[in-house]
Structure formats: C-alpha cells, structure tokens
Amino acid sequence: MFDGTWLSPDDLSKACALDAVPGLRPHRVQSLRLIPSLLLSCWDRPTGAFSLGHTRTVIVLATDGIGWSAAERCWSPDLLAPLTSTFPSTSTAAWLTATTGVAPTIHGVPGPVYRARPEVLFNCVTDQAAGRITDWTAQDTAVEVDLPSHRTVFEELSDRGASVTALPGDLTTVPGRWADAVLRGATAVAPGGDWPALSRRPVQAVRSVVEDVDAVVAGRPGAGGRLVWAFVHLDPYIHRHGYDGSIDAALARLDQAARRWSRSGHTVVAHADHGLTRTRPTPAVDMMTAAGARALCRLPAGGAGRTRWWYPKPSHHGDVLAAVGAALGEDALVVPAGRLVDLGLVATDGVLLDRIGEVVAIALGDRFPLVDPADRYEHGSLTADEMLAPLAVWAPDH
Incomplete structure (x- = not known):
C-alpha cells in the first residue's frame, strides 16, 4: 500500500537496483501500477493534489515516451514524483499496467x-x-x-457514476484489440488532428491535444464527476531526434495548459509510460x-x-x-x-x-x-533513462 511518501529519483533508483548487473527493476509500490488507485482517490479526498476541484473534473495527460529528466526540466506542477516503468519498458506493456494496475507478469503482454x-x-x-x-x-x-480482460480504472470510475472520456489520438491508428483493452470502459472521442502525422511534430501534437481537451471540458460534468484521458504521443519523434528543443517546447506548452486547467478548477495529472535512452x-x-x-x-x-x-x-x-x-x-x-x-x-x-x-x-x-x-533513441530495457517515468499533478483551485 502507498503511504503517501514519495521516494526521490535517487532513492527510487537505489531501492530498485538489480543485484550484480546494472539496471532497475519495477518498484513494488512506486510504479505505474499505482496510477489507477491515485486517480480513484481523487473521488475520496476533499483536499490535496489528488482531489476534485469545484469542476469535479480530472484531466489525465498520458504522455508516451517522456522520461523523468525531460519532465523535471520542463514542468512546474504542484507534485512531481518518479514512477518506475514496467519490464520490459514498452508502451504495450506499460499502458495496460497504467490503466489496470496489473503488472505485465500477470496481464501477459x-x-x-x-x-x-x-x-x-x-x-x-x-x-x-x-x-x-x-x-x-x-x-x-x-x-x-485472448487479450487481457483486467478491469480498468475507467470501468471502476464508471461504476461510481463518473463520466469517462478518452481522447485516444494516435491510438486510433492501432488496428488491434490492444488499444481497446487499454481504454476499456471509456467513451472514445475521435481526435481533431491528423494522427499519426502529428506524432512527428511535437508542438503541433500538443496543440491538437490541448484543443481536444478544451472541447471536452467546455461541457458541464455530471453529478458523479468526470475524467478526461488524453494520449500525447511524442515517442515516435523522440526515437529519431531525442529530447531536443522541440520536445522541450511541447512539454512547456503542455505545462501551460495544465496550469490553466488547474486554475479553472480541474485536477490535472500527467504521467508517462517510459523514457528512452540513446542507442x-x-x-x-x-x-x-x-x-x-x-x-x-x-x-x-x-x-x-x-x-x-x-x-x-x-x-x-x-x-x-x-x-x-x-x-x-x-x-x-x-x-x-x-x-x-x-x-x-x-x-x-x-x-x-x-x-x-x-x-x-x-x-x-x-x-x-x-x-x-x-532511430537514435530506444526503450525496452532497464536503464534509469528508460525506467524512471514522471508523475505530475497540477492541483485544482477549490
């Protein structure tokens, strides 16, 4: 159980260090498996970073490929903590874990x-x-x-009476059932931008995601509150170019939008699935x-x-x-x-x-x-650059 104490990147790395070989194993608590319970806790807490503001809306920015260092450099949230990714540190494994709380060794992808x-x-x-x-x-x-059928945080929130909207962005181009397993329980809204072309243009990609989120949150939530999950696919660009000025500019724009949404009374949570390392x-x-x-x-x-x-x-x-x-x-x-x-x-x-x-x-x-x-950057193994993913929260004005 998570006791509310966040390990620093150094302490988390020490706690997860492998014996005899370099690399990090997933932490037993402070990992992507924690995401569903943190999101659910927003409906249980009257105050704090993980709580509902007066709009009763939580916005989740699912940022694919953003490592800890990039987030620490570009974001200024109320809470910024590292989480460990999955083994292997891949999107197919990690996003299933992030929405179900189930490790790859159990969900099997x-x-x-x-x-x-x-x-x-x-x-x-x-x-x-x-x-x-x-x-x-x-x-x-x-x-x-058979693909995993584990319950998602979206299904849990729907059972509580919340409305759940997914802005899948580039996931709409995935032909298989894996994306459906990740988003089960959410109502998907078609993206307004031209994916996957936007995944090679970070600033434009973020602009498109922000516009899509703005369009959803402009409406009034129901009495049970609302969660809006938005996929921000920057990973393809990072594979080719690394964490360059375009990524920094895109993350800065995302930070600006998150601060604007939080001032409007929304809770904003951003997290990644993994980072990438030079290869x-x-x-x-x-x-x-x-x-x-x-x-x-x-x-x-x-x-x-x-x-x-x-x-x-x-x-x-x-x-x-x-x-x-x-x-x-x-x-x-x-x-x-x-x-x-x-x-x-x-x-x-x-x-x-x-x-x-x-x-x-x-x-x-x-x-x-x-x-x-x-490609110049890749992921899937156990280096700190790949395994340490950011979790950021911009707390709502109550």
Whole structure:
C-alpha cells in the first residue's frame, strides 16, 4: 500500500537496483501500477493534489515516451514524483499496467511480439500472427488470441457514476484489440488532428491535444464527476531526434495548459509510460539473425525494443544462448528466461514466462540492434533513462 511518501529519483533508483548487473527493476509500490488507485482517490479526498476541484473534473495527460529528466526540466506542477516503468519498458506493456494496475507478469503482454500460444508468435498491435511453427512467413494472418480482460480504472470510475472520456489520438491508428483493452470502459472521442502525422511534430501534437481537451471540458460534468484521458504521443519523434528543443517546447506548452486547467478548477495529472535512452546500432544483427534461424528455433524471435527473446528448440537451447551471447558480448545481459525470476523482473505465478522466449537479451549499454537503424533513441530495457517515468499533478483551485 502507498503511504503517501514519495521516494526521490535517487532513492527510487537505489531501492530498485538489480543485484550484480546494472539496471532497475519495477518498484513494488512506486510504479505505474499505482496510477489507477491515485486517480480513484481523487473521488475520496476533499483536499490535496489528488482531489476534485469545484469542476469535479480530472484531466489525465498520458504522455508516451517522456522520461523523468525531460519532465523535471520542463514542468512546474504542484507534485512531481518518479514512477518506475514496467519490464520490459514498452508502451504495450506499460499502458495496460497504467490503466489496470496489473503488472505485465500477470496481464501477459511483454511487448508487441510474443508467443501467445505454443505454436503462434503474435503481434498484439495488429492482432495478427507474426509467425507460426508450421509457417514462419505467416506475418499477416488473423489469429484468435485472448487479450487481457483486467478491469480498468475507467470501468471502476464508471461504476461510481463518473463520466469517462478518452481522447485516444494516435491510438486510433492501432488496428488491434490492444488499444481497446487499454481504454476499456471509456467513451472514445475521435481526435481533431491528423494522427499519426502529428506524432512527428511535437508542438503541433500538443496543440491538437490541448484543443481536444478544451472541447471536452467546455461541457458541464455530471453529478458523479468526470475524467478526461488524453494520449500525447511524442515517442515516435523522440526515437529519431531525442529530447531536443522541440520536445522541450511541447512539454512547456503542455505545462501551460495544465496550469490553466488547474486554475479553472480541474485536477490535472500527467504521467508517462517510459523514457528512452540513446542507442547506437550494432553490427551484431547478422549474428543474432543466425541465432534465430529455423534450424535452431521453433518460432521467429520476438521482443520489445532493447529487450529481445528467442524460442530455441529444446536440443538447441545452449546453442542459441551461446550464439546470442557471442553476438552481443558486453552490450547485453544474455540469460535463460528463468534468470529473470532471480532478478525480480518476472514472477513465477504469472503468464509472462510462457510468452517470452527461453533465451533473453537485455541491453546494458548504448549499443543494441535496432528495428529501424534511423532511430537514435530506444526503450525496452532497464536503464534509469528508460525506467524512471514522471508523475505530475497540477492541483485544482477549490
């Protein structure tokens, strides 16, 4: 249970430091799992940062890809605290956790591509197979796979009589059911801007989100109060350009809007899913591809940015482990999946171990194979830049 005491970034990093290897594990309390209970508490507290102002409206700015340092530099809220992201530190894992309070080891979505059934590699973003034991080229065929059905904070608030509106922005371009699982219980409103083009233009993206929020909060909330959840997708730009002046300008504009909304009596909460870290492509791609060859593995490799996994045939487990380790060297932690339990990254009572591969590589430094060599920043592993996400609150005028 959260006792209201926030750990500083340094203290949180110390509390989450892994043994023997660099990196941070998710904190047992001060993590994205805390978001639903904090939002629900706004309906229970008469005063304080997490409470309802006279408009009985909470605005949530779900900022994809904003790390702790960028938020600390650009925002001036009443409360700014770090939260740990998920393992892996990916959007598909983290946003499900942020709206349900359930860790990936239980909800079972570690990243976009994973083993959903023994014979199928699944892409949860597209709802399609990413490969089958019988046909590795089955990239674009529909596949029936259950997605998480955990209750969201939106459903909880709806049960309390609150109205819940989601401004999904760029999530409207996601064809699969994953986005539906994230937003279950909210009434989605089509964005006014041209997504995903706006995701490459940070200032314009924020301007569009602010206009959409303004349009919703212009109406009167019902007696049960109102939550407005808005997706701010800056991650694609950061992948290419990092946290540059355009990101700072976009975050400053978001801060200005948040302060304006709070002065109007709205509670404003902003948080991210993860940060990104500078990553250089490595020439080990060909060696890693060879390690995942059909002669050695049951399924194509899966993964999530700076964390990848392989599904070796039982007789070739050691071969794949050795090949990936040789390819990445000191740039990655290459281990059997069971080692993740020892590190406190995965629980034995969840479904995640069945979904990731038996051989796992986690980036340790700034060199790791990139899906898109044009990217300069990536996420998915355990560095502080990726794992420390901001939580900001602009308290309402009561």
